[in-house]
Structure formats: structure tokens, C-alpha cells
Amino acid sequence: MSHAGSRNWRTVAALLALSLLAIPLGLALGNIRVDYTLVTVAAGGAVLGIVCGVLGSFAVLRQQSLLGDALSHAALPGVALAFLLAGRELGWLLAGAGIASWLGVLLINTLVRRTRLKQDAAMGIVLAAFFALGITLLTYIQSRNDASQAGLDQFIFGQAASIRRQDVLLISVVGLAAFVVLIALWKEFKLITFDPSFAQANGFPLRLLDVLLSTLIVVAIVLGLQLAGVVLMVGLLIAPAVAARQWTQQLDQMLVLAGIFGGLAGAGGSILSGMQQGLPTGPLIIVVAVAIVALSIALAPERGLLWRHWRQRRDRQRFTAQQVLQDIHRHALQHGDPQYPAPGGMLVTLRGPLARPALRHLQREGLLNASAGDDWKLSERGLERSQAAARNQFLWDRYRQFGEDLGLPSLAVDPQQPIDRLLPADAIARLEALD
Amino acid sequence: MNQTPALHIEDLTVAFDSRPALWDVDLAVPEGVLMAIVGPNGAGKTTLIQAALDLIPRAAGTVRIFGEPVARARGLTGYVPQRGSVDWDFPTTVQDVVMMGLYGRLGWLRRPGADERQRTLQALEQIGIADLATRQISQLSGGQQQRTFLARALVQDARLYFMDEPFAAVDAITERAIVTLLQELRARGRTVVVVHHDLQSVPDYFDQVTLLNVEVIASGPTAEVYSEDNLRRTFGGRVAGIARLTEEAPP
Numbered sequence: 001m002s003h004a005g006s007r008n009w010r011t012v013a014a015l016l017a018l019s020l021l022a023i024p025l026g027l028a029l030g031n032i033r034v035d036y037t038l039v040t041v042a043a044g045g046a047v048l049g050i051v052c053g054v055l056g057s058f059a060v061l062r063q064q065s066l067l068g069d070a071l072s073h074a075a076l077p078g079v080a081l082a083f084l085l086a087g088r089e090l091g092w093l094l095a096g097a098g099i100a101s102w103l104g105v106l107l108i109n110t111l112v113r114r115t116r117l118k119q120d121a122a123m124g125i126v127l128a129a130f131f132a133l134g135i136t137l138l139t140y141i142q143s144r145n146d147a148s149q150a151g152l153d154q155f156i157f158g159q160a161a162s163i164r165r166q167d168v169l170l171i172s173v174v175g176l177a178a179f180v181v182l183i184a185l186w187k188e189f190k191l192i193t194f195d196p197s198f199a200q201a202n203g204f205p206l207r208l209l210d211v212l213l214s215t216l217i218v219v220a221i222v223l224g225l226q227l228a229g230v231v232l233m234v235g236l237l238i239a240p241a242v243a244a245r246q247w248t249q250q251l252d253q254m255l256v257l258a259g260i261f262g263g264l265a266g267a268g269g270s271i272l273s274g275m276q277q278g279l280p281t282g283p284l285i286i287v288v289a290v291a292i293v294a295l296s297i298a299l300a301p302e303r304g305l306l307w308r309h310w311r312q313r314r315d316r317q318r319f320t321a322q323q324v325l326q327d328i329h330r331h332a333l334q335h336g337d338p339q340y341p342a343p344g345g346m347l348v349t350l351r352g353p354l355a356r357p358a359l360r361h362l363q364r365e366g367l368l369n370a371s372a373g374d375d376w377k378l379s380e381r382g383l384e385r386s387q388a389a390a391r392n393q394f395l396w397d398r399y400r401q402f403g404e405d406l407g408l409p410s411l412a413v414d415p416q417q418p419i420d421r422l423l424p425a426d427a428i429a430r431l432e433a434l435d
Numbered sequence: 436m437n438q439t440p441a442l443h444i445e446d447l448t449v450a451f452d453s454r455p456a457l458w459d460v461d462l463a464v465p466e467g468v469l470m471a472i473v474g475p476n477g478a479g480k481t482t483l484i485q486a487a488l489d490l491i492p493r494a495a496g497t498v499r500i501f502g503e504p505v506a507r508a509r510g511l512t513g514y515v516p517q518r519g520s521v522d523w524d525f526p527t528t529v530q531d532v533v534m535m536g537l538y539g540r541l542g543w544l545r546r547p548g549a550d551e552r553q554r555t556l557q558a559l560e561q562i563g564i565a566d567l568a569t570r571q572i573s574q575l576s577g578g579q580q581q582r583t584f585l586a587r588a589l590v591q592d593a594r595l596y597f598m599d600e601p602f603a604a605v606d607a608i609t610e611r612a613i614v615t616l617l618q619e620l621r622a623r624g625r626t627v628v629v630v631h632h633d634l635q636s637v638p639d640y641f642d643q644v645t646l647l648n649v650e651v652i653a654s655g656p657t658a659e660v661y662s663e664d665n666l667r668r669t670f671g672g673r674v675a676g677i678a679r680l681t682e683e684a685p686p
Contacts, residue, residue, distance in 0.1 A: 061525065116452075187538050187546065195521045195535070201488045202539030202591075203509035249526045249571045404608065410563055412576075 008248050011301070012257055015247065019264040026268065030275075038274050041160045044168040045270030045285065046263040048224050049236060051175035053262020054182070055220045056237030057244065057255050058213055061193050065238045067108070067214065070123040072221045072233035074104030076134025079155050079225070080141060088152070090167070090226075097155075098222040104130055105214040109207075131230075158229030158282030160270045171223045178219050181212070189213055190251060227270065229282035239289035240265060246300035261296075265289035320351055321358040322389070325367060327351070328378055329386035338383050341375035388418075395419045398431045406430055439502040441466040441595045441626035442487060447496030449479070449486050456482045458650045460496070466594075467624050469617050469640065471631040471657075474647035475670050480630040481517070483647065484597045487628075488514060500595060510540060513593030515584050517600050523572050529583050530555050530568040536590035558589040561619075563612055578609035585616060596620065596627040603632065614640055637661060 023042070027034060059067050078100025079093050086092040104126050111122035141152065151162065182189065191199045192209050200206045221233055228236050244257035269285025301307050324347055332340040348355045359376060362368040367382035378386060396415045399408065408427050411419075420428050442464040449457040457479040464470050472480045485491045487498050489505040500508035513536070533555045534547050541547065547555075559565045562582045567575070575583065581601055588596060601613055617640065620627055631637060637644055637657060644661050645654040646669040653665040 061522075063522070184544055187535075187541070188543075190527075191535055191538055194525050194527065194532070195516065197485070197490050197516055197520065198514060198535065198587075199538075200490050201509075201512065201514040203506070204539070245526065249573070250528070251526050254526050410608070 008250060008253055011247055012253050012260075015257060016260050019260050022264060023267055023271070027271070032271070032275060037161075038271060040165055040168060041163055041270045041274045042267045044163045044171060045160060045227060045266035045268075045281070047168060047171050047175060047266070048227055049240065049262035049264065049266025049285070049289075050259040051171070051178060051262070052220045052224055052233075052236040052266075053240030053244070053258035053260070054255050055178065055216050056262075057241040057258045058189060058193055059217055060238055060241040060245070061251075062213075064119070066120065066123050066234065068217055068221065068237035069234035070108065070127040070130075071101045071104050071214070071218055072225070072230045073127045073134070074130035075101040075221060075225060076155065076230050077130055077137055078134075079152070080134055080137035083141060083152060084137070093155075094222050094225070097225055098218060100130065101218045101221055102215065105211060105218060109211065109214075134230075154229070155225050156229050156231055157280040158225070158227050158232070158285075160227050160273050160281035161277070163226060167226065174219060174223055178216050181216060185209070185212070227266070227281050228285055229280070232282040232286045235286035235289055236262065236265065239286065239293050243289075243293045243296035246296040246303045249302075261289070261292050265292060316354060317357060317361065320354040321361050323351055324355055324358045325362060325378075325382065325386055326389065328368070328376055329383070329390070332378065339377050341371050341377040344374035344376060347376070392418055392420075395428065395431050398434060399423075402431070402434060438466065440464055440499075441501060442628065443499040443502075444483075444487060445497050445499075447483075447486060447498065448494045449482055449491065450494045455494075455649060457486065460647075460651050462645060462651060462654055464595075464626060464628060464643070466501075466626050467621060468626060468642045469621055470626075470628050470643040470645060471637050471641040472628060472645045472647055473631055473634065473637060473669070474652075478648045478669075480647055481599055484514075484599055484628070484630060488512060488597060508595075511594045513588040513591035513596040515588045515596070515598040515601055518577065518580050518584060518603065523575065523580060525572065527572055528568070529564065529570050529572060529575070529579075529586075530559065532572055532583055533558055533586045533590060536587040539591070554590050555586075558586040561589060562586045562616060578605045581605050581609060582612065585613065589616075594625055596625060598627060598629045600630050600632060602636075634666070 026032075032038070056068060059065055075097035078096035078098070080096075081100070082092045082096025085096075108119070108122045108126050111117050111125070112119050115122075117125070138152065138156075151159070154162065188199070188204060188209055191202075191204065192206060192213070196206055196210075199209075217237065220237065224233055224236060240258040240260075240262035241254070243261045244254045247257055248254050265285055265288040268288040270281055272284045272288070273279040273281040296304070298305050299307070327347055327350055328342045329338075331342040331346075332338050344356075344359060347359065351358070359368065362382070363370060363376075367379055367385055368376050369379050369382075371377055393415055396413060396419055399411070399419060400413055403410075406427075408423060408430075411422055423431075440463040442462065444460055444462040447457055447460040447462075448455055460483065462483075472483060474480055482491065486493055487500075487505070489498070498505050501511055503511075505512075530552075534551055536558075537547060537551045537554065541551070556565065556568065559568055562585055564579060564582045564586065567579060567583075572580070572583065585598075585601065588598070602610055605613070617627055617629070621642075629641070631641070638661060641657055643655060644657045646652040646660065646665050648669050652669045653660045653662075
């Protein structure tokens with residue numbers, strides 16, 4: 001499609017390659033022995049991270065970042081109740097988690113619709129209520145001194161060591177199913193995320209789609225509970241999306257990147273926690289994810305801090321150089337001689353300290369000649385450049401005044417652009433012929 | 436004039452927290468006119484549009500669009516919400532947003548293809564922003580955002596349009612482009628209902644006007660309805676130079 005679009009896909013591909021390299025490189029640097037357990041744990045973390053990153057992107061774009069937090073905490077009483085009713089069977093525990101979390105979705109939606117509570121307050125209330133219930137039940141279970149409850153508290157902070165191959169398979173299959181739904185309803189989800197009332201006005205069932213999207217997030221949470229735990233699950237949903245948003249301006253690219261970053265964080269964190277007994281997986285996954293966020297905020301093109309700083313600096317220098325060149329030209333014209341020199345001190349007074357580097361820059365470009373001392377005069381090319389700039393400014397002024405009357409194509413006025421490249425030659429001729 | 440009106444509202448009441456935002460509104464908009472909805476802040480202008488499109492619940496009343504209930508007339512209506520109602524930092528392009536106007540008729544599971552792209556480009560051209568097609572929406576000026584929304588409504592190819600404050604905070608060039616578009620829509624027999632805030636331009640731009648302040652104060656052809664007396668009853672005499680406004684109304 002567009003030029004910018006394809007450039008961004010190259011960025012996505014480069015980041016994918018980097019992420020794929022990071023894992024073996026980290027293993028080699030850390031001198032970590034690769035065994036079957038480690039591979040299983042890393043694969044589980046990676047698949048989970050991919051699923052969470054992709055699904056979490058919608059939560060971030062809908063400004064519902066904390067929905068994941070509320071829903072993961074809401075899962076805990078479900079886990080505890082399932083244990084009390086059915087015993088320690090992973091399938092039941094996860095089903096309990098899913099049901100409780102999904103009830104959380106309905107409760108939050110109802111509170112927002114039926115009361116005057118704002119969404120953040122509704123999510124806060126649901127989070128606190130469900131989590132309190134969950135902790136109470138869990139404490140009760142632990143007090144029963146029943147040997148089978150051992151490890152139930154891993155759902156709070158996550159524990160990767162216990163993950164088995166069939167768990168990884170389960171995460172993959174369910175995650176894949178969630179992706180199929182996501183792709184099938186891509187345009188609907190995109191529409192309700194960007195402009196829900198327009199979606200509704202076009203007859204889309206907003207409430208149903210809303211619940212469906214939330215359900216997908218519940219699915220991601222349920223899959224991740226074992227690994228990441230209820231407390232930090234939200235980080236795995238949000239962090240990859242936030243990082244991905246820094247690198248791209250397109251929804252599809254954002255989701256792919258969030259998947260890549262999520263996979264990297266999930267695998268990286270799981271491997272770190274697998275290195276030693278007793279290291280909690282959830283926090284380590286989040287540490288890696290947040291590191292990716294920090295790097296993205298610093299380095300990403302366009303939106304990154306470094307990039308913006310560098311661009312601002314470059315723009316300031318470029319603008320100053322243009323202005324200094326104009327100043328010298330104007331000064332020379334006032335003295336009736338295009339080669340008349342301008343004193344450097346005067347230019348610094350006019351344009352500030354950036355005038356010095358600007359003068360050196362213009363000299364390197366061959367636009368200026370330094371004559372004796374601190375005097376500067378235009379070179380042959382400098383004069384041409386100044387005249388072209390003055391003409392450009394003149395044409396823009398005329399365009400702004402008369403462009404509409406002449407029926408010229410409408411342009412965003414930007415005197416930094418050469419107008420004769422934006423308008424056809426006959427339009428330029430008409431602007432010049434005005435009087 | 437005994438054809439079915441484009442929009443027919445009867446006894447419409449909408450309440451927020453038991454305070455009515457709209458009270459017993461009756462309104463008929465004939466097909467093929469440009470109608471302004473004018474009234475002070477809090478008069479329920481936006482609420483009226485949202486209720487007519489069934490976006491918010493009604494306490495009472497019925498809405499008919501070309502004689503049909505709203506739910507069965509979705510394909511006949513187009514909508515331009517207020518510009519500030521969406522997050523313009525959403526990661527997408529102008530042509531993507533415009534294409535969203537076609538999602539409704541595409542239906543489930545179908546994706547926009549070459550035909551949809553073609554229509555999108557046509558709408559962008561008609562509204563004068565074809566050069567912005569691949570621009571990120573985060574880089575648009577206010578006027579360009581408004582034109583993007585108008586293009587999105589254009590591709591809906593509706594018979595009845597609702598526009599919420601399309602003239603809010605746009606420059607003179609954009610305003611003229613919007614007026615041209617409204618006139619083109621009328622020439623093609625389309626009906627447009629516009630929430631409008633500039634009392635000065637009402638007689639120039641609109642054939643019909645509804646003066647609203649929770650209740651309908653007056654509704655009908657601008658020349659008959661847009662009087663000093665009615666404006667005073669709508670705005671409570673707080674508008675400086677109300678008399679001057681109506682003097683300029685066409686006979």
C-alpha cells in the first residue's frame with residue numbers, strides 16, 4: 001500500500017528478528033543449560049505472551065487498560081470455589097476462574113449502565129470485592145490443613161515450574177480459537193473501539209460485541225493465571241500493547257508487534273524464573289515486559305523520546321540556518337550589493353546562540369563565504385538559494401491570498417515546502433502574473 | 436406534501452436522572468430539505484439526534500424514518516457525530532476511517548475490497564481531501580478531521596443524514612466546503628438534519644429550522660419560523676442583536 005505502511009512492516013520484521021535472537025543470545029550469555037523443562041516453560045510463556053499481547057491491545061486502545069486487572073483479580077474466588085467443590089483438578093480450577101472473571105465483566109457493565117458510576121470506579125469496586133472474597137476463601141482452604149491444597153497460592157503470583165506440555169498445548173489451542181474470533185470480527189472490533197456510537201448507528205449490536213471482546217480478554221486471563229498469577233496478569237495484557245503502539249500507527253501492525261513483544265516477555269520471564277527454584281514467574285515476566293516498554297518509549301521512531309529530541313534539535317538548527325541565510329540576504333539588499341557582508345555578531349543578536357553553528361553549517365554547504373574577521377557574505381549558490389526562498393515565500397503569500405479565487409487546488413499552506421513542486425507549472429505562472 | 440416525511444418524531448421524551456432533556460417533542464422533517472436544529476447549550480440538540488438514531492433509550496415516544504422504525508431503517512441513515520467524540524490518536528489512516536462508513540452494509544464476516552476502496556476514494560475526492568487518504572488521523576487538523584467524518588458519512592450513501600455540529604471550530608474554507616456538500620446532498624434529494632450553533636448563518640444555509648429548548652419552540656420553513664419572537668422564546672432574550680439576525684432572513 002502506502003510507502004509509510006511498507007516501511008513500518010519492515011520495522012515489524014526487524015523487531016521480530018531481534019526478539020527471536022534475544023532468547024538464544026540470552027541463554028548463551030547467561031550460560032543456561034537448555035533442558036526439556038526449560039523448553040516447555042519458555043514455550044508456555046511465549047504462547048501466553050503472544051495471546052495476551054494481541055488481545056490486550058484492544059483493551060489499551062479502548063482506554064480500558066485496567067479492565068484486565070479487575071478481571072484477573074475477579075478470577076481468584078472462582079479458583080477457590082472450584083477447588084472446594086471439585087478438588088484440585090486444573091480443568092475445573094480454570095473453568096471456575098473463567099466463570100468468576102466473566103461474572104466480573106457483566107457486573108462492571110451493569111454498574112456502568114445502570115448507575116452513575118464511571119468505568120474506573122466500577123472496575124475498582126469489582127476488583128476489590130472479588131479479590132477480597134478470593135483471599136478469604138483461599139485463607140480458609142489453607143487453614144484446613146489439607147495436603148492437596150499445596151500450590152493453590154501459585155495462582156496469586158504465578159509459577160511456571162509446574163507447567164506441563166499438555167498445558168502449553170491447551171494454551172495454544174484456546175489462544176488460536178480466540179485469534180480466529182478476532183480475525184473474523186476484525187472490522188467490527190475495530191469500529192466499536194474507534195467510534196462505538198457510529199457502530200451502533202450502523203446497526204451493530206454494540207453491547208454484544210463489547211461483551212465478546214471482554215470475553216476474549218477473560219480467555220487470555222484464564223490461560224495466563226497459572227503462569228503470571230492474578231496480581232500481575234494485567235501487565236502482560238497492557239505492556240506489550242503500550243510498547244507496540246510506540247512503533248507503529250496502524251492497528252494490524254500494532255497487534256502483530258504486541259504479540260511479538262508479549263511472546264518475548266513471556267518466554268524471557270519464564271526462563272528467568274525457571275533458572276532457580278522459588279522464583280515467581282509473574283513478576284519476572286512483567287520485569288521483561290516493562291523493560292521492552294522502556295526501550296520502546298525511548299527509542300521508537302516518531303514517538304520515541306530520543307527520536308523526538310533529536311528531531312527537535314535538527315529542526316531548530318535547520319530553521320535557524322534558513323533564517324540566518326535570509327538575514328544575510330536582506331542585510332545585503334539593504335546595502336544595495338548582494339555580496340555585502342553581514343557581521344556575525346549582529347546575526348547572533350538576531351537569532352541567538354544557534355546562529356554560530358548555523359553559520360558554520362552554511363559555510364560547509366558552500367552557501368556562505370567568510371570574509372575578513374567575523375563578516376559573512378553569500379556565495380554564488382547562497383545567493384541563488386536565498387532568491388529561490390524569497391520567491392517561494394512570495395508565491396505562498398499570493399497563494400494564501402488568491403489561490404481560492406483562481407480555483408487552484410487546495411493545499412495545506414506550508415512555506416517550508418517548495419510550492420512549485422506542489423502546484424502545476426501553469427498555476428505558478430498564474431500566481432506570478434497576478435497584479 | 437403528503438408524502439412520508441424523512442423523519443417523523445412523535446411525543447418523544449428523554450430523561451436523564453428523571454430530569455427531562457427532551458420533553459414531548461413532535462417533529463416532522465420532509466424529504467429533501469436541509470434542516471438546522473438550533474437552541475442554547477443543554478437544550479437537547481445532540482440528545483435529539485441520538486434519540487432519533489436509537490443510540491440512547493427513550494422514556495416515551497416514537498421515531499419513524501421514512502415510515503419505518505429506526506432499527507429497520509439503519510441502511511437509510513448516515514451519521515456525523517461530534518468531532519471530539521473519538522480518540523484521534525487511534526492508530527489508523529484517513530481512508531480506513533472513511534471506509535468504516537461501509538461496514539454497515541458489508542455485513543458480518545465480509546471485508547472491504549476493491550469496490551469499497553473505490554467508493555472511499557470518490558468520497559475523499561468529493562470532499563477535497565483525496566491527498567490525505569493515507570495520512571495518519573493523529574496528524575489531521577480540526578477541519579481535516581471534520582472532513583474525514585463527512586466523507587465517512589458520504590460513503591454511507593444515506594437518504595437521511597444527521598450531523599452534530601459539523602461547523603464547530605472549522606475555518607472559513609472548510610465551512611464553505613461543508614456548505615457546498617450540503618447543497619449537493621439536497622440537489623440529490625437527500626435530507627440533512629444539522630445541529631447548528633451559528634445563528635447568523637441559519638437563513639443562508641438551511642431551508643428549515645427547528646428551535647429547540649427541551650421542548651420544540653417552533654419548527655418549519657426558515658422564512659416562516661425564524662422570527663425574533665421565536666428566537667427570544669428559545670434563548671430567553673439573551674442573544675444580543677436577535678432582531679438584526681432575523682432581518683437578514685430571506686422573505
